[in-house]
Amino acid sequence: MKQFMSFVRKEFLHIFRDRTTIAILLVLPLLNLILFGYAITTEVKNSKIAILDPSNDALTRAIIDKLAHSEYFTINKIIHHPSEIDEVFKKDRLNMVVVFSSNFYEEAAHTGNAQVELITDGTDPNTARVIASYASNIIASHLAGLSKIEKIPFQINPQVKLLYNPQMRGAYNFVPGVMGMILMLICAMMTSISIAREKEFGTMEILLVSPVKPIFIILSKTIPYFVLSLVNLTTILVLSVFLLGVPVAGSLFWLIVFSLLYIFVNLSLGLLISSLVDSQLVALLISGMVLMLPVIMLSGMMFPVENMPEFFQWISQIIPAKWYIIGVKKIMIKGLGVSSIIPEIIVLSTMGILLITASLKKFKYRLE
Amino acid sequence: MLPIEVKNLYKNYFPAKSGKFAGIGNPVQHSGETATVETGLSFSVSKGEIFGIIGPDGAGKTTLFRILTTLILADRGTATVDGFDVVKEYKEIRKRVGYMPGKFSLYQDLTVQENLNFFATVFNTTIAENYYLIKDIYQQIEPFKNRRAAKLSGGMKQKLALCCALIHKPSVLFLDEPTTGVDAVSRKEFWDMLKQLKNQGITILVSTPYMDEANLCDRIALIQNGQFLTIDTPAKIVGQFGKTLWTVQSDNMSRLLLDLRAVKQIESCFTFGDSHHVTILNDQFTKTDLHKILHEIGHTNVEINEINPTIEDCFMELSKHS
Incomplete structure (x- = not known):
């Protein structure tokens, strides 16, 4: 035990002496959250739109007013003829044209045949889809509000309603993603690199020729990174609650327990990588290319898994981060109970047990 | 044990x-x-x-x-x-x-x-x-x-x-x-x-x-x-070296190495620091003989000394045979 503690102490010294690494490790979650929160955002704000309103009645003016006052749109141009629409996109480079049908209020009140056409620029389909859905939400909610007060038999058009995240706020999506990424980075990547460093510098040679059980050498590597990932987990949660306004809707206790399970899976992954490679560079490349890219691309953090080709959907099944992100969304965003993440817990536990067994089997008691 | x-x-x-x-x-x-x-x-x-x-x-x-x-x-x-x-x-x-x-x-x-x-x-x-x-x-x-x-x-x-x-x-x-x-x-x-x-x-x-x-x-x-x-x-x-060992020096050391290797009575010649170490085949061949040969082919300031072998000499000698 004394040996083990001495190892852990040594590991902490390594980390604290290497100022750059410790700075990166502690600032990384902060940077990631800010990047995803403010810079790389899938939210669209202040879209420039044009209005074509041939009816120009009380109802259309009210709707235009609503659009103009929302943070998502600025009305840049009022046009008077459909032939101008093309010019709006090509010359003025606006994002959307809202076209009301003529006699809008009359039609709406009596025939229920009032129409709003949302014309968007399809060259940027993501933005187009997002702003169209913002606009239709605003229009629909206005009409719904009216129908309650005035008891006018409005025909309510079908609308998309986004549960849990009605404004499609990106933070709800990326906070679990950033958690999955950071924890994996610190656990798997740093653990494997620090073991590879012992091999590269030759210190592993001396440690092997000592009474210390090799498994102790390896396990002692995981402790500091375990502690570091707890620090980072706390940072992310505090930042997302207080800075980004993403609350922990469900049980904080189960969120942490679930995260510990995920950390365990990634530490085992790091140990497995380290038993396969001998140099820091290879460890870095493996954890960078083989772990990071799939996590960013295939875990559902950036792109929905359902939209991927079947082959990639299959690959995404074996990525721990995918299951972790699903679970975190359930607990943290949807506020569901622990019973709802039982499948994710089972999958992650199985992965953890398989990985730790494989890495212990693969561990070399000699140099070759 | x-x-x-x-x-x-x-x-x-x-x-x-x-x-x-x-x-x-x-x-x-x-x-x-x-x-x-x-x-x-x-x-x-x-x-x-x-x-x-x-x-x-x-x-x-x-x-x-x-x-x-x-x-x-x-x-x-x-x-x-x-x-x-x-x-x-x-x-x-x-x-x-x-x-x-x-x-x-x-x-x-x-x-x-x-x-x-x-x-x-x-x-x-x-x-x-x-x-x-x-x-x-x-x-x-x-x-x-x-x-x-x-x-x-x-x-x-x-x-x-x-x-x-x-x-x-x-x-x-x-x-x-x-x-x-x-x-x-x-x-x-x-x-x-x-x-x-x-x-x-x-x-x-x-x-x-x-x-x-x-x-x-x-x-x-x-x-x-x-x-x-x-x-x-x-x-x-x-002690097992069992051969006469000389150090040879002259003004042109690099040519000397080739010339020494060309001498029939010399068994081996290696460079050791600032001199060449040579072993000879039979005891009839003396330092004076070698002096004469080297002078004839134009070497100046030739110096030949008999020395005790070092481990390195032994290593070179032994590695030749394996």
Whole structure:
């Protein structure tokens, strides 16, 4: 035990002496959250739109007013003829044209045949889809509000309603993603690199020729990174609650327990990588290319898994981060109970047990 | 029971079928013989002995050390350290030997004191417990005890590494090229320390590419291409040289080497520092004869002296035959 503690102490010294690494490790979650929160955002704000309103009645003016006052749109141009629409996109480079049908209020009140056409620029389909859905939400909610007060038999058009995240706020999506990424980075990547460093510098040679059980050498590597990932987990949660306004809707206790399970899976992954490679560079490349890219691309953090080709959907099944992100969304965003993440817990536990067994089997008691 | 016993040890890093060889114990094929005579390295080291493995880079010294310190497995042959088999009882060996790899292998970002403390704990001991053993060495690096290992000079690093390898009072000490890259003064100090350790009853297996360090060992094994050329005390190896050895110098040393090799009565000629060492075929050929020959082909300031052979001469002589 004394040996083990001495190892852990040594590991902490390594980390604290290497100022750059410790700075990166502690600032990384902060940077990631800010990047995803403010810079790389899938939210669209202040879209420039044009209005074509041939009816120009009380109802259309009210709707235009609503659009103009929302943070998502600025009305840049009022046009008077459909032939101008093309010019709006090509010359003025606006994002959307809202076209009301003529006699809008009359039609709406009596025939229920009032129409709003949302014309968007399809060259940027993501933005187009997002702003169209913002606009239709605003229009629909206005009409719904009216129908309650005035008891006018409005025909309510079908609308998309986004549960849990009605404004499609990106933070709800990326906070679990950033958690999955950071924890994996610190656990798997740093653990494997620090073991590879012992091999590269030759210190592993001396440690092997000592009474210390090799498994102790390896396990002692995981402790500091375990502690570091707890620090980072706390940072992310505090930042997302207080800075980004993403609350922990469900049980904080189960969120942490679930995260510990995920950390365990990634530490085992790091140990497995380290038993396969001998140099820091290879460890870095493996954890960078083989772990990071799939996590960013295939875990559902950036792109929905359902939209991927079947082959990639299959690959995404074996990525721990995918299951972790699903679970975190359930607990943290949807506020569901622990019973709802039982499948994710089972999958992650199985992965953890398989990985730790494989890495212990693969561990070399000699140099070759 | 001897501290180190090695029998027919063989290891080839290439696959057996490739026909290539890198490792130790490759079969020796003496000139004229068709059958391979012996396979593998065999030797033993007695208690309290300083045994030197001496040979050039790539001769197989590190491979041998790694097999004996249980870090790699031999293909064939057996070896015991302190009576324990290097394969089956590797855990026992790891408890009782000290090992200093060829490359400086301590933690560069930890201080001298932290390194020493760490290795003491690793070996279940404390600095205080065996302080008498490392005292003489440690006192030299103590002024720098709060300095990080990376910032030490080469000689200091070696002393620290030796302290770390000694901290648990090992019964056998494996030192793989401990003096490579260390200045002459530190090298001498280092060997003085080994003498003291020997007096404490510690068996030392040490390797070095420096032939001049051979005389500091009790017994040496000369190694080349993974095979021992000879194993004996340095004095006996020198005594068995059995040939007249001259040093030859002249104003044009590079031409002299070619000219000497062309002389029929000269058996071999190698450059050693600022002179050429030559062995001659028969005693009838005298220094005056050689003088005359060299003068005739235009060498000036020719100087020929008879000298006693060094280990390096013996190494060159022996390696010629293998």
